[in-house]
Amino acid sequence: MIKMLKMFKSTIFNKFNKLTLTALLFVLTAAVIAAALLLGPGGEASAQTGAAEKILISVRSKITAEGGMHREVTVSDDAKIIEFAKNEFFGESYPLETGENFVAISKTDTGLMRLSKDFEDAEECAGVLVVEKDLYFTTRMQIKQSVPVYFDRNLMDKASVRFEFELPSSVIKIQRDKKNLARQFGAFTANEFALNAQANVDLFYQFNNYGPISLVIMILAAVFGAAKINRRFDFILIPLLAIAIAFIFAGIVILAIGESPFAALGAIFKGAFGSQTAALNMLLAATPLIFTGLAVAFAFNCGLFNIGGESQLMVGAFAAAVCGYYLELSPYIHIPLVILAAALAAGFFASIAGWLKERFEIHEVISTIMLNYAAYSLLGYMVLMPCFKESGPNPQTKEILSSAVLAPFFHRHALNYGLIIAILAAVFIWFLLYRTTTGFNIRAVGLNPAAAEYSGVNVSKMIVFSMFVSGALAGLGGAERVMGVFHKYNSTAFVGYGFDGIAVALLVNNNPIGVIFSAALFGFLKTGGAFMNREIGIPVELVIIIQAVIIFFMAADKIVKNLLKLKE
Amino acid sequence: MHALSMRAISKRFKNVVANDNITFSVRTNTIHGLVGENGAGKSTLMNILYGLLEPDEGDIFIGDRPARFDGPKDAIEAGIGMVHQHFMLAGPLTVTENIILGSEPGGGLFLDYKKARAFVSELSERYGLKVDPDARIDSISVGLAQRVEILKTLYRGARIIVLDEPTAVLTPQEVGDLLKIMDKLRKDGVTIVFISHKLREVKLITDDITVIRAGKTIGTRPTRDVDENEIARMMVGREVSFKVDKKPAAAGEIKISVSGLEAFNDKGLKCLKGVSFDIRRGEVFAIAGVEGNGQSELLDVLGGMRKPAGGNVKLFDKDMKATDITGASPYRVYDNKVAHIPEDRHKRGLQLKFSVKDNLVTSLIHKPPFSNALGVINSGAINSNAAEKIETFDIRCGSAEINAQNLSGGNQQKVVIARELSKGPEFIIIAQPTRGVDIGAIEFIHKKIIDLRDSGVAILLVSAELSEIINLSDRIGVIYNGELLETMESKDASEEKLGLLMVGITGKNKGGAQAGDKNA
Ligand SMILES: Nc1ncnc2c1ncn2[C@@H]1O[C@H](COP(=O)(O)OP(=O)(O)OP(=O)(O)O)[C@@H](O)[C@H]1O
């Protein structure tokens, strides 16, 4: 049997020029997938979730200077969905009885909103409780009745809140007439941005839900062709192939649980590219991953496997939160100072592992894991100390001063200048590694410490230094989250970035510039996955499967190379 | 009857044609010598045979059946075994485990270690390949590791064995043993391809010889029809002189003084027991000794990579002002105009995953012109340095951008030598300078060393080749069991005399000392 396969393989490979063969194969796959996508659900002929008419509705409220609320209640002529209510009893206790079924909305890291209860399942909902400012919220919620919306007192003097709900047709009927829709929107939101977002969505639908995917795959095929001609493209080719395989694998898994893989992939793409907000969300999710990815990549170049990005980021975040609150300075000094503090704190924290390695030969994998636990506990304790903790039930620090806030690019979206800092950091790290003697020596230590020592490099120093820089990078990630997104340190909000950073770095073979793109990919999977989950109910874990498969094939790049017959 | 034939094989790498229409046939049950300069394409050809590389063109026949190997697995199935130029054993595992790795007996989940062990013992008995089946690989000598490699191929039922430069790293004693083993294998019906730069061995053991040059077959001859000089001429394309021309040394002031040096080896045993010597400017001092008698550790201590346990090392400048470098870091040692050609180029001498041009500047990178005061690298300087070194040292790499690991063994050595000499040293430690280097390059390297001496550099030479030691050096010290037994003028030395001293037999205690084998 194996013999036969082998013969089959060799005849095929002998008959065709390998280049044409691979190109052909991929164009073929691309065509098949594209065709399937075009025929898949989600287009005009969609029948899968017939219940939901995807109509976007925006409701906007303003809080007046006197502290009152200007309500805008009705959405359209024939349906009344959401009722805004002003409540006099703001503050620590909310006007909701315990046990009442309500929905609290707060921001998550990706800028998406988190619902305290699954709104979609809520039969009855006593109200929506808004506890954060500058909300911008898109979801397809099954709102079955009118609900009041309550605002936290802290929001009274702050910016407005806007919801965009996609409503099932059972609740509201609106003609799917674009002009009409725009008119309705115009009635209560003058916000250009919202209109833009809406327009983007429409464009996307016109183009067909799955057009972009087929396009991407076509591009992939072209890249394969190019890579076959010139081996210099291997570094991009192999991750791309790993990604492609991962998506195919994910498709099979989705098929196995009885859903449509095309709808799922379509949803992932839509969730990350479907609108301006979606794209911004994706970048917002990618930003900290650039930092943690760089942290892992940098240490790796020195032969160190830093698993402690998780806690290093938290240490940086905590330092940023504390300095952001306690120092009162002009933003021009305050912001750099907070960033520096975060980097230094995390850097020194990570250096412990470096020092343990060079002094006692304790492997950094073990020490960084242990340091993770040490940091979880220590920060968990410190956040509760009265000097740091904000009043209220949550384990989080006081909000940083506005002079330490990294400005967002757009009103109402948390994506901030941290992204620019991340990209600059990547370029800087690249320069450090490939254009300076320090980097040269670090890479030498990473590849062959004995030879590096022989050529006069102080190996111990390099190890400690690399761990320092690595930790500082992770710490910068923490600073970005605090200064740009959360504005406080919270014990639970910073989980996962560090570990994702490992995957981000591995995917691009620890190339600092590559980290930017690989972080974008992971941001894409995260936001897209969350959207897919809301849209068609496939668990977010699917995205984790995709990530895992990508990593697997990157780690086992021999398999991929073999698939491509890249053997020399 | 041919055991294997490779027809019209071509293999190109980026800028190099490694094999250019090579045809290579080996008669069944013979030992076939494959010789050629560094980078001629020997290893490439054999890697193709072993399925590690895919030829661009050409066909392979095993017996008279065409064969197509997708990987070593296929080649092994076809009865081919290969012992690589650089070993591929797993250090922490035992001999038996290494041998059965990849084709474990017993099937299923569990390993029948006992059975495997018995089989290994039996195999090693049969071919006189004595090894302790339970020893850990990283605790045995190179010679023994090589036996393990050979056993590994036999264990997989190889009938054709490729030995890629097996003798380069062996002591003369071990070489003798290996040749005996090869002879035994031939008697047993095994066919062997033997690659070596040591023409004496090739002449001694092979039945036929194929010479390749710059990727092309020059010819195949029965061994008895050619002599060493003729092989050399076929290889290099010109006459090669095996003798080193040198004037008597004009030794100057003392450059380095070592006194009472003591050190421990990796196993914690005392391996240097008070070694003292001086080397003057403009002289070559050589240390002869059976491997494992402390010479490696001595070089490590001098190069700053091992802390001494006692004694001291002093360098003198032109005004005889002493600098104590006992236990200094390599960085500081090099700052004192010391260069070091290490004995293990893969472990120490090279960054295999760095490009050739980068390897030519490791340890120089922090100095101008390669970087500025801010530590920013000047790639222009690195490139022009590479171009110059590749030219003067005749490094055949096709492009300075390729990784050092893709260079042929001899060319890797030239990279190390080129870099170390460019430090402008006043004292240079040279270990095994011509290991794995072809005869043309040996001639070149020897000449370089003598030029260096004549320009007033103090040289410490350690080599397993006694002829090299006698040819190059001005004075010779013999190291035995961590002590320098005797120092003599080279003109008074002979291979026999050194040979006796190296096993601990001095004039004073003739026959008294036990000729302990330090390698086992
Ligand atoms: N993977 C590779 N990429 C690029 N060039 C390569 C690669 N492998 C080998 N070469 C080149 O091919 C040529 C032949 O190399 P090969 O190792 O076969 O030489 P060799 O005859 O075994 O030499 P030596 O006696 O020094 O071991 C060399 O110029 C080498 O640099």
Ligand SMILES: [Mg+2]
């Ligand atoms: Mg070779």
